[in-house]
Amino acid sequence: MHDQDEKEIQALVTDLLDSLKLTPCKDTVVGNGVIKGISGGERKRTSVGMELISKPQMIFLDEPLSGLDSYAAVTTMKVLKELARSGVAVMVTVHQHSSEIFSMFDNTLVICSGMMVYQGPTTDLKDFFQDNASIKCPPDYNPADFVLSELQAAPLEDIQRLAHVYKKQAEVKIVPAIEKSRVQGNDAPSLKPKARPAAFTTQLRELFLRDARDTFRNKPVLIARYSVLIILNLLFGCVFFDAGSSQSEEYWLSNLGEFIPYYGGMVTVCIFAMMGSAQATILRFPEQRGIFLREYASNMYSTIPYMISKMMVEFPLSFVDSVVQIIITYCMMNFQGNIFYWFLTSWVLNISSVSLAQLVGAAVNSGAQAIQMMPLLFVPQMVFSGLFTSLSNIPVWLRWIQWLCALKYGVNLAYFNEFGFDYTQLSEINDAKSSLVGLDIGILLGLIIVLRTATNVVLKRKARYVF
Template identity: 25%
Template sequence: MIQDDSANQRDDLEFTGRDATGDIENLMNSKSQESSDDQFEQEKIFIEWKNINFYVPAKSKSKFQTSKEESKFRDLEESGKQEVLLKDEDKNHHLVEEYVQVKGRNMKRILKDCTGHACPGEILAIMGPSGSGKTSLLNILSQRQNLSYGSSIDGNLQANKREIEKSDFGKFGAFVQQDDVLLMTFTPFQLLTFAAKMRTNLAIEKQKSRVEDIIKRLRLQSCQNTYVGGILMKGLSGGEKKRTSIGYELITNPNLLILDEPTSGLDSSTALQIIQLLKRETQRGMTVICTIHQPSSAIYNLFNRILALSDGYTVFNGQASEIQQYFQNIGVKFPKFTNPADFLIRLAIDPSLIRKDLSAESLQNQAVNSYSIPDKYQHQTGLNRRFSVIGIDRKITFQQQLSYLLIRQFTYLLRNPRTVYGCLFISIFMIILQSALFHDIGQKQLSLTDYDANYRTLGNWAGFVFFGVSDPFISIGMAQILQIPLLNPVYYREKASGLYSVHAYYLSVFISSITMLLFYPFIVGFGTFYFIKPMNQSADNLFRWILVLLMETLIGSSYGFMMGCIFDSDQTGIIMMMYTVIIYDMGAGVFTNLKNANFVIKFLSYISPFRYANEIQLRRLLDTNPAKDIALEYYTYTYGEGTCYAVLASFIVIFFLVGYAALYYKSRSI
């Protein structure tokens, strides 16, 4: 493990840095945290990887179109090779893939002895077709690999000639993912300010100065106060969103910047601007690594080094300007007047398309023979190997994380009030509906002679309380299920960048979302209490009336929040809500008499919050009504209010904890 050095040790160290023009000069020592953070920005990172192999479990079963194919597969399997059928329009190509035994299991190699490096002040572009291993290599370099069950990695990864662990990357590097996941109701200035607060210990004035500097470097001045926007809101263009995403990671002025397909989805002009932006960052001494699919010649000319992958093999690894000479030296004809990127992509798709005797494995052997590291990085000259010094501790306290997240979340909800407006409309609609169906039902009494009327009255009482307590559970639960999955992509990106802890995020979103929806039980409670007219019109009875609806709201909100944390799809969450409501309805004690019910219904009544809320609400509705005890006995609502309140509170706690556990478990792989 890497241990942080003391402040005194930091004072004795001299850092090597870079200024805005890329000239390297030594800086004076610093004694303050802010000065240390500034010094952190001046370090250089040389990253190198050797013989990286990435394995995933081989499929145990394959589908074959003919018995001949299956027989051929079995023959290959015995010899240690596996055949995969690839369809390409009208042609069938058979690709033989090696698989190896790793810990007694058949494993397919995604990356095969991949070796390379990236230098300070340069852009390394990783090229290759889909499925060649670009993203896998990028995730390994950024220490973001989410290994599926049975997957494994071997090889050597070093920064400044020192092996790095997963916790080391955040001390000197930053990662920009392919998708621009940003909160749509915030501006670039607000997003970068939030990132500065969460990722630095700088004073407020220096945070503002840092944000303004990033905005200027990324040329976002004209749109810094424009909302990001989304499907239902106009906002930034694709290029502006990409630059904002890059700025989100540049806020710490990292020494190493890794980007996944930074030009994906952009037009040629905007894509060129993004790469030019990265080129300017390398002039400040930064090391930049990015994957790119098929760049234009103008973009290609901005790259310093190219690493091309084909089916996990490295078919080219060298200077971008030397590609033509390299292939001529190994006897591969390089077409004239051809974009080198187009040639590389064609070569990586299938080397035999360039020359029949070429293979990805043979090209990798040639690349290994010609591979070399610049002399100035062979002996670690001028590079700091102490990540504990390079990575000054910038973590803020839990209280600060929670407060910043709460402010952001409340701002997001206030600027995107569709959920709140929807619940407000539903609350008014429910008051009108319940009042129309059950007006003055609280004044009804049982008859001593008309038994049919008594059954109708008992049914109306039970129907009203059931409808009243199930409504907030369903309405608020649905609102949470629809809202939480929209925030998950932002959380995954920010959690991977180490902005905040799981519990700070969970509490902030839970508190803010529930707070914004608490008006629902109060509006519905006051409205129904007025129109239903229970016999006991006291303030105490009104308070208990609303308290039941409030607890059902909290249960529904907690349940919806839990579903949103478990499932990233709101559709899946809605389906689960539908089945859950059916189960809760069956155990509510309204559709089936619990006294004579079978063991299945009785079990469902134990786990149904509707059953406990029904009892409390029926007691409130019939308080001071002579028929109260008869109705409670008829529906077997005999637990008492204290027990019912305790059980309802336990539902809130259970759903809250399960939701947190689900989010925490999913966050472990981020």
């Protein structure tokens, strides 16, 4: 895609849809193994179109005809033939081919037992094997099928000899052509790039619109998300109903039986804020891995707008999660702190845990691996946040992990919001200091930035490793 205005971009998309015979299904969901969408042939041509949107000089397709019926296969090949005539170098691997499809290839490369035994014009294939391997193709017979069947039955020595013959002939033809291209140098017009990536704002806009459509049209997932959110927080509200109260520090210290459910309700709200969105987020990157790698390799966009677009969709949803959660629990548990600070604490804690989930999701290769990694996200958060044991009781060589746990800072913020900044004895129990509230907020924001940056780096490295 070029850095062009909106009309030129739309014209490019329209031309591609027309050339790929996809205009009738342009507004149809592609679909997958569960969701019914476009046909197999249309899906193959859609994949071709995604590669062509950046106007490459060459396109390589690995078995684009697999799984297609004869009509869909011929239609796809005709589209590729038109692309080749327009100046795009098209390379295709095929294992099953009719005579009609085989005749569409300008050049053919034959590989057997890992050795190249022929590369050249398709029309010369029969003569080459007849002259060098005494393989004579009968009249009105598909040359590709006949040659491959003969080669598969031939001894390895015959294939090695044929590969040696081809190599000698190729050296005579190819080496002079290579030398000629070296003399011409890199200033040849054909070697100059003709396209550059879209502008950052264009990438961001298109990625955001796609992510937003993908999120909001999946209504069953949204319904399940907010149903679980509401039901669980109503349940928490019932368990810790009216636990909060505006009392002095001395009262709470002398009535721990009343303090424990109050404090427990507060901690439960923080834990759910941490876990709620992270569980779904950790599966997002493995699910979209194939799409991202293909589009990134085609230079459609960079990782930065890809990450920012997801943040633009995710942050409002996380905020709604936090508002719904706090409204329910604040009223039912009778919290006494500033409700705005509760919104902020829940939201920042939600985003920080989602950032960690994104990092883990980007680092793994499948949803199964992501699920296995989920305990690594949540269990250390609770162990090293000072909820079950004083941080001073944790071995010194493990104590540093607390600084990476967002839950620790979220609980501290909620604690001071509820019990005030003067409850020094209670602060010591939780190993928190009122003077460090600003630092707690800063560390949470810093964790978000560091984790998002690390996710961006991981995505780049994973894409580079694959391609």
